[in-house]
Amino acid sequence: MKLRLGGWLHPRATRRWQDFLARHACLQAQLQRHPVLAHKIYRPYLCTGLGCGARVRVLSEHYGFMHERGLLAWSCAAAERPHCLGQLPLKDGGSAALTLSAIHDGHREGELCLALQLAGQRLYSLSFVIRGGAQGPLLMVGRLQGLAGDEARQLVREATRQLHACRPTSLLITVVRHIAYLLGCAGVQLVSNRHRIALNPWRRWHISSDYDQLWTELGALPGRDGDYRLDCLREPDIDLASLPSKKRAEARRREALLRTACAGVAASLQAAGGTGLQIPSYPLAA
Structure with a gap:
């Protein structure tokens, strides 16, 4: 029903999308299992201001x-089973996991979802997509979401402690900036409060997270289009000299953790058969 109505309202955009899907066998297979792929062009997606054609x-x-x-096949497979991009050693000797999934989580804000899991529980997830830009492809983040509920704040505090004082949001942004580097993107675009999507006014009214503040805290700068920008990241690099001596040991461990995370992502993309990747020539893990 949605496809018929959408095809009637947006015939040219519908034909373009159907023709594109028909050219890729793995997208056709995914379409059979996840019909949402066919009609997601008719609903709000990624950011405000995008019509059906866009x-x-x-x-x-x-x-x-x-x-x-x-x-492409690797990213489609993530819709059936999340890819594990690596295990991160924690302060107490345990480990956290970085995973990549598709379609199911945050599918209105991107095509791929990077997540941090701790003790079998998803702590934070980040949805993104690769889109065209004036200077080359951009990795655009449409959503960064954590656990909700009364216990969420305590869980985030504990996770930050276990991750050697690395906030989960900072970890995911570091990793996605490195993904952008590996893929040869021109930069990272971060959706602003003004441009984030919400399907109804009630949901928008109850959105509590402040993206603009978070992006600014992570070092992003506002762009002319109202969204925020970060450079791609070749390697995590903490300025140890700027820290008090008593904090440098933990900062080194935090840097090693981030390098391990980035190394896992690079290895996963290589193992998936990725071509044209910008793989650093040095060992990422300290």
Whole structure:
């Protein structure tokens, strides 16, 4: 019903999207298992201001880019089972996991979802997409969301302690900036409060997270379009000289943790058969 109505309201955009899907066997297979892929062009997606035609363009850019990099089948497989991008050693001797999934989580804010899991529980997740930009492809973050509820704040505090004083939000942004570097993107675009999507006024009214403040705290700068920008990241690098001597040991462990996370992502993309990747020539893990 949605597809018929959407095809009637947006015939040209619908044909363009259907033609694009038909050119890729793995997208056709995914369409059979997840019909939402066919009609997501008719609903709010990624950020405000995108009409149906623009949504088709963004989605085609993303999947076309993944195809060029030899990662389309790998990204489609993430819709069936999340990829584990690596295990991160914690302060108490345990480990946290970085995973990548598709379609199911945050699918209105991006095509891929990077998540941090601790003790089997998803602590934070970040949705993103690869879209075209004036200077080259951009990795755009459409959502960064943590656990909700009364216990969430305490869980985040404990996770930060276990991650050697690295906040989960900072860890995910560091990793996604490195993904952008590996894929050869021109930069990272972060959706602003003004441009984030909400399907109804009630949901928008109850959104408590402040993206603008978070992006600013993470070092992002506002762009002319109202969103925020970060550079791609070749390697995590903490300025130890700027820290008091008593904090440098933990900072070194934090830097090693971030390098381990980035190394896991790089290894996963290589193992998936990615081509044209910018893999650093040095060992990322300290």
